[in-house]
Amino acid sequence: MTFIHFAIILPLIAAFLIAIIHKYVKGIHLGWFVLPIPFIIVSYLFTLIPTIRNGDTLLLNLNFMPRIGMNYDVYIDGLGLLFAILISGIGTLVVLYSIGYLSQKEKLLNFYIYLLLFMTAMLGVVLLDNVLMLYLFWELTSISSFLLIAFWTTKERSTYGAQKSMLITMFGGFMMLGGFLLLSNLTGTFSIREMISASDQVTGIGAGTLAVVLVLLGAFTKSAQFPFYVWLPDAMEAPTPVSAYLHSATMVKAGLYLVARFTPVFMLSTTWVWTILIVGLITLCWASFNAFIKDDLKAVLAFSTVSQLGLIMSLLGISGLAVVRGANEQIFTVAVVAAVFHIINHATFKGALFMVTGIIDHQTGTRSIKKLGGLMTIMPITFTMALVTSLSMAGIPPFNGFLSKEMFLEAMFEISNANFSALASVGFLFPLLAIVGSIFTFLYSAKIVMQIFLGEETKETPKEPKEASALLLISPAILSLLVVVFGLFPNLLTKSIIDPAAMSIINAVEPLNTKISHWHGFNSPALWATIVIIVVGAALYYFRDTWIFIYKYIKDKFTINYLYDQGLHYITIYSNRFTRMLMTGFLRTYMVYIFGFLVILGFVTMLRTGLNLDFSNLAPIGIQDMILVGVILIALGIIMITKSRMVSIIMLGAVGFSMALFFVFFRAPDLALTQLAIETVTTTLFLVCFYHLPKQSKLPEKRKFKLTNFIVAVGVGAVSILIGLSAFSNRLFESISQYHIDHVYDLAAGKNMVNVILVDFRGYDTVFETLVFGIAGIGIYVLMRLTINNRKDDKNEERAEESRL
Amino acid sequence: MEFITIVLSGVLIGAATYLILSKSVLRIIIGISVLSHGIHLMLLTMGQLKRGNVPILEDSVTNYTDPLPQAMILTAIVISFALTAFSLVLALRNYKVLGSDDTETMKGAQNEN
Amino acid sequence: MKSALKRAGYKQVHKQMNDVHLQFISKVAFFIILLFAFNLFFAGHYTPGGGFVGGLLTSAAIVLLLIAFDVKTLKKMLPIRFRLLIASGLFLALGVPTGLMFFGYPFFTHEFTEITLPILGEIGLHSATPFDLGVFLTVCGSTLLIIILVGGADD
Known part of the structure; x- marks a missing residue:
């Protein structure tokens, strides 16, 4: 057990301490006690960077359930470390931000416990090497996300959004587990590293492709890819720190992590590559197209997040090609580096934007874009941060978003030129989709800046707007600063973290030696694409009133959201109806189901396998045995016929005492003793209950009712005799x-x-x-x-x- | 002997099924008791009857009756007693509240969803 | 119990219930059964018997008293809280196997030694005995709780 093993569960342990602190320390905001935890973790993770920088990886074993191969093995390489730093780093900032955002009146204890739970879950997902553990922590992220979305439990939208996210991501999680099991079946291991080295087993049309589809379902639902993105906009009902943390910077990137991590495993599968690429691009375009029309600032950002995730996903698709075609080809490494770089950039600018949204919400009381305007002069610091991060998101130089966006465009151009036989006619679509998606990205980024901060002050806000406190501003300020720094000096990152992460995605051995530069010369198609995006985007924004009507053609009925709602509605109705049909509330009906099923199952099995009886090895029959059998049969007959409860109970006692005698004959003294004692007590109990129970023990029953019962009873008796006989005749194992x-x-x-x-x-x-x-x-x-x-x-x-x- | 006990336990189980399917709660409880008797007998038979000695260790004996089914039946006997007692009291209480021991009148359909 | 039977229409029982012979014999038999039950319990590891049978017989003995006397009289004779019996029984049954873990044995690995006492001679000491005692107490407590509750419900 090293510190890193401990670091993963540290937030969970801290959650207990927080609960104790909450009880005894009043007056101080609980967030201050939570703050050190992610900070400690991120500081520790930074110390690991030099190791990773040299191209080394760490594997630290810790047995958890070795017999089923489920071990708590930590594997640290560039990719895992990058995500872990993002999680704990942004986590620190988010906790700091939440201290200003959430007042002491809220259920702070719940909030921070969920948040810490999430941290553990997420660190577990990205740092553990075992797929079963990965699945465990993966579902834990879904659960903590569910709890955090439903944080304001009284709001109906919150619970709706929480349920939606839970249903969709859990569905994906189950599919992913299925994929993992298939994979482990193919490769014979649960360790991801060993799966990678056995990746040549994961081929073939059948199981290999199915595993691809299942694992991708997990990744797509988590990363809100088309058509599963519908949960993310509704998840925005969570408090803004949560949206900034879970639903833009970390949790939704778990799907990206999964894809990146499993790229070397599925390197021989073309399904993998093309599915990711195409789904990513569709998501990018569709979500950015939708983002522009939204009125709620957080909804804009939600769709923007979805589209950016699509962008990264498509880049990872191309990285898959890198593995297929060999890592040396320039275009593919560009894509991988762009993907990693954009993960970092997106976390910085989108995290900051969410926090800015939170500040606006907090200070003005609304998130509706229509009600906001002219905040530039009132909130200058917030405006500066929003401007920087929006420009970065739109891909305008010199911010970091520009760099990764340009690399993305470059990769798309390269792939359309690349020599893939199937692409000859449709290859141009890739850069086209990329440019369309980027134009809409530009449009909504412009909308955020122009309509909220510029223009007239609307005076419609519920609260009088004023600049936020330093506590709220510090976290987005740090992120905005990073946006600028990474934009100006991107090569700060390349050696230390981007290259190792990219290497682990494409499973490369030699160092990549990436250089990210701002200027590629006039020959670069990406430069012209950027110019086109800015010009067209600006023009479209200016003339937005003339084309905005096209959104009207998207009717509610054709959206995936509608499909989800209706599906859930009808599933509820029909399952209720089905349940009512079967569950009559009458005990006998259920018993008939159970016994009838037993009879059918028994007879079908007998018919299929045949009976194979063997009576060569029987014990001798004594006269006393026969007497007992007779006694039991007579008592049983009387129980069946009699109407008097007294008689039936006495006869039941007779059966019980005969059983005790049987136990004596069959050399089971313990049983005989126990049966005797129990029978005495039972009979007493029955007699004691007499006073309370009705005199009549047998109710009048219809003939048809009796006949059904009789048939079922005979069937059950016959089946149990047959089962008993065949089980006795065929002993498969020694006792x-x-x-x-x-x-x-x-x-x-x-x-x-x-x-x-x-x-x-x-x-x-x-x-x-x-x-x-x-x-x-x-x-x-x-x-x-x-x-x-x-x-x-x-x-x-x-x-x-x-x-x- | 085993043949006879298997058939006997089958008869017990069949009769118990008939009792359980009837409407009266008391008969259902008696049915459960009978069912457990049948199953105990079946279990004991599976371990073969009358072979070897009583399962108590003695120096001169090497051949014992199978102790495992006996241990299981012992557990089953006690549990079936707990079950019988519980269902008896449940029936009793039910009868007091509803005034009937007919399972058909016990349907809570109007409260169920 | 007595009046329960009476009200149920068993008038002839009423006479027997005040039967002095029955009361006297049951008092004597109670101790004999109890002794036998304890014997079964303690010897369970070597001869037929054990916690279940012991517990059941003990409760059967008490039920005999119940039949001969009354619930109220019985409560005076044996001022025991049966819920407490169940609780302590469950505590023992769960606590002994768990407690063994603190001595470095895996969960549910019983230990035993033998010691020699002056008069009784060699005696086996077995960690399974407290466990079996837990079973004994639970069985005894539950059975009595049930019967006395039901029997005394209307007295």
């Missing part, structure tokens, strides 16, 4: 009891095997049995007390009497 017989004295120091098995060898059974017994006792106590308390003529004395029991 394991020989072990108990041999070791009863040396291991357990007892002589009575039955008792030793009960208290020692199979003690678990006994513990649970004792629990069942205790629960039954307590349950009966509760039932009886309910009866007593319900009666009106209840005397206090009697109640005191009862409580003494």
